[in-house]
Amino acid sequence: MSTSSPLRVDVLINGGGPVGALLACVLGGAGIRVAVVEAAPPEALARPGTDARAIAIAYTARKVIAAAGAWTGMRDEAGEILDIRVTDDASPLFLHYDHLDMGDAPLGWIVPNPAIRRELLAALGRTPSVSLLAPARLKRLERLPHRVEAELEDGRVVHAALAVAADGRGSLLRTQAGIKVTRRDYRQSGIVCIMAHETPHRGIAHERFLPAGPFAILPLAGNRSGIVWTEACGVAAAICGQDDAAFRDELAAKVGGFLGDIRLEGRRFHHPLTLQFTERMVDHRLALIGDAAHGMHPIAGQGMNMGIRDVAALAEVIADSLRLGLDPGGPDVLERYQRWRRFDTMLMLGVTDGLDRLFSNHMGPLKHARRLGLAGVNQLGPAKRFFMRHAMGLVGDLPRLMKGERL
């Protein structure tokens, strides 16, 4: 294998998770040559049951998934978000976002993570200019003045103009490039699971700010919802460690009776929550996307959406440079990507971190103030519409793919 001629592509993506696969699909759709290196075998990537996360897909992020040709296959499993209700502990006051304030379109969708992975992987297989190298691992990656050269552990060699790190929170390429990461440990864990329930959810997402951390009920297709339940790390492990019946009863008490009888579907997981941001999103012939570039609190359901925004912006600067016959790994191109994404990322990290700090405590005056704050936002049409537009992904200078235009 090592003597075979190198695979020559425009872009080499390390990591075939949802964000890496999405970038490969949209670039490939424009005829750009891409190689994706992924450690897991393709069949394991989409195996259901190994992942109970329900992912929020904002209104504009869905357009990017549709451009990749992956939306149709997951539509039946996606629940429309028609209304978001934000409440504080046992407060009778609440903030209410109704999609009809913004027109007919849903505010977003909730999709099971395995469906996202499965459909993006299938779309990748349908894109002729994309080579999926899996299972495979990078043995070395050299970023030379004129190109990137990668050697895989199985001896295959890939030459590209640009390397993209889509290799997650512990990104190998980011570490190799010496890009510094700042972390904040929330000492909280998110318990995630999927439940079936008797009564329809009517497309309402519930976000409750409780002293231990936020608790969310997210509407999936049919009478099913995804749960994100934040607790202190030790507590989360103990809750998950109970037997199924005890866990179900504790969850039922937390949900309240409004969805009728509930039943667990599949396994439950708990993930430690950290805030993570990088000093920069680019280096010589390298761009970071998704969790490799930023990790945030799941409080606002924005993690995947931020990754999809990275994809849409990076795909656009790459396609624009290639159409002009320019080097897609050049410093001007990467600088344009970084300028485009940096402010938005810092804003979102700040907002989600601030929300969690504001709500995850028992301080009396703060409780009172935030209760008034939520009720106040509810009374203010323009402020509320701004928050909703942000949740839908409509704020900022949008890449073409997020406006539903061709790349």
Next chain:
Amino acid sequence: MDQLGTASPEEIARFTAMAEAWWDPTGKFKPLHRFNPVRLAFMRRHFAAHFGRDDSLLRPFEGLTLLDVGSGGGLLSEPLARMGFAVTGIDAGDRNVAVARLHAEQSGLDVDYRVATPEQMDPAESFDVVLSMEVVEHVPDVAAFLGHATARLKPGGVFMGATLNRTAKAWALAVVGAEYVLGWLPKGTHDWNKFVRPSEFAAMLRDHGITVRKMAGMAYNPLADSWRETENLDVNYMLFGTKA
């Protein structure tokens, strides 16, 4: 690479250093790198419209030939080759041709670079597109030069030119500003008296059967350190013409 085949290792090292200088977007040719995207976008759009090509493709100009007169380090030849043109680049400077060849080879591109001026070419050779970008301000006899360059054009072909206008503003910005104040270009790069007004450029082209269809200026935004297309032709401008 037959030219480099007989060159000494020292010469090859020198050419390599020069190629790196030409192609360093933050180096001494930074101004060319900065306005390259604007020039290339203008060409792509008008070439695609003229030849009826789909400009959403990565290589829309497959099957067409292009002559880049004064190709320098290949800063336009290479991108145009990537857009699908079969590119011939000619330059009077043998060192320019050597560095351009070296860089094209490193980039894995096939560009036919030659040490030549338009009048030295085989009269039988003709092209779909002839470029003369940032050249006329450096030649002694513009009318004669344009005669030779346009003679290389096929009927129905496209002539694309760019230069500096002979205005007080161009003198202030391009000569005083770029050469003396910002230090972008070596002092003495430009002689203002050789700058060509758009009307003069168009008239000389008309004498050789070229009709100018479109002119556009380029404006520099110092805050964003970037260029954009404008209707103002006072300083840098481009023109697009066709041969009947």
